[in-house]
Amino acid sequence: MTDPQFLVTVLNSLNFTYLKGNTTRFEVKNSHSFDQPFTLISQIMDGPLLLHLGNASYKVEPGQGLIIPPNIKYKIDMLEPQFVTHWLNLDITLFDHFQLFDFIEAPYVTSPDVGNKIGRLQSEITALMNAEPIDASTSLYQMAQVKQRMFALLGIVLSVSRYKIGSFEDTRKFQRFQPVFDYVEQHLAEKIKVTQLAELMYLSTSHFHKEFKQAFQVSPLQYIQAQRLKKSQYLLATTDLTMGEIANRIGYDHAYPFIRFFKSMYGSSPGKYKKALHRL
Template identity: 25%
Template sequence: MPVKSYLQAVDFTNPKYLQKLVENRRVFNLKNCELNIFESYQQAYRVPLTFNDFVITSMVQGKKVMHLYDKPSFEYLPGETVIVPANETMIIDFPEAANETPTQCIALSVDETYIRSTVQYLNEYYNPGDGENSNWRLQFDKYHFNNDADVASLINKLVRICTSSEASRDIFADLSMKELLIRLLQSQQLYRVAEEKDHHTNNTRLHFVLHYINEHLTENISIDMLCRKAYLSRNLFFKWFKNQFGITPLQYINRERLKLAKQLLANTSYSVSQVGIQCGFKDTNYFVRLFKSAEGITPGTYQAISSYKK
């Protein structure tokens, strides 16, 4: 399980102000968004929750079990975020909630007009220009994910802003919310193009570049070669890639190599150094540092755990 970035602690409601023990709610209204802080202090099951706007939820403490989109249920834990469209009912279980172990979750509901204007801004200024299918759009096929450092930092900032009494909090919330939406859209863009790259190799420049990277993961991938494949100068290529996906080409290459490394570590008897070399890492120490930074454990420990589970 990749390392997750956790949200900062949020003060719980003073017990004397609790209105209910399941999904007690505090609300902070701003111009373009609304912060909700939910807390539960006793077990409960099949609790429905619906928002009239698009909502970004993130767990702070405890565990929920979520039922969404007629898909299999899943555990929802700290360090994770779930996005849900307007008027979609979430059915939630609280199997471990108690006075001593309450659950706490924040939910940022965002005005639909604000989302449209943000997507329009991206399509106008950062569209790759490779056809209609490349337009930015908010998607819900990947709705449950681990927080990276940027997303966690922005949500933490929005919680601080929304709960403050600053007269200018709407301005600061507007800037942070726009950045959060753009980061989520970039992450979804990468997920979508990466999923399509093998079946739509020549659909767009984005598909072609990602397909080339994954076809040559075990080789030395030259950034200059990627620039030539994309028909862009080095500076333009870095800017274009980062604008589309929110990460650099090297970060994407390393991410894909680590995914391959996990498969090899779990299913082969290769040594850590052999796995690193097969995944395109010339320096074993660099591979180990990168793996531990991403997964929280060393490749050797990951391999041992995987062997134990078999």
């Protein structure tokens, strides 16, 4: 049985970040490629399309929904001259640093019934976010309404998802290492030493390295590098910062070593990544 207090801790760690939402009409171009550092939840409104993820392909009919986790490369082939989509870009995290999709597996393509629910909530959230508040109290009310619909959207996603084996129980490990995650997040712009992280856990460096790798299947250094990559992808997608400014925010003094790091981790330069970004 799950400890009720632990459930409260998980609930309190749940965080939504709304990035953007809209209705977009795609025309002319036959295919569109995407790779975004945030979650996409959308409903296809007009025009069938083919969705390609890895070696799998899915035909998506009007009315169906899409649930695409962050950092998933996918391509859309248009089967007619246009398609229209209601969409939201979100971050949904637990324990500040872990994506919801680290714990669940959602279908990439939903039924029309689920798609209709997604489309309705997307329209309501977008309307609330774009509405001009009359005063501070109505602004607060609007944000409460957005939050309510975000939780409803989360409920829809969870209702069609399955939990990864052991993932929820394993969140206890995240609690234990929370000081490490917080420190890394707060000091990405600096040089981070594994010895500093070990001290936070009151462990020797070798013992800390062993326990961290056993818990997360990556070394502390690999975790730090992954967090730098995620932060840089997020900044490339959501800001107009220069390469040098992004480099400074993830611990590099100059743009060149950052570009070399990004290319070694991702496979292409940050400039190409930013240029290729599309927002559904």
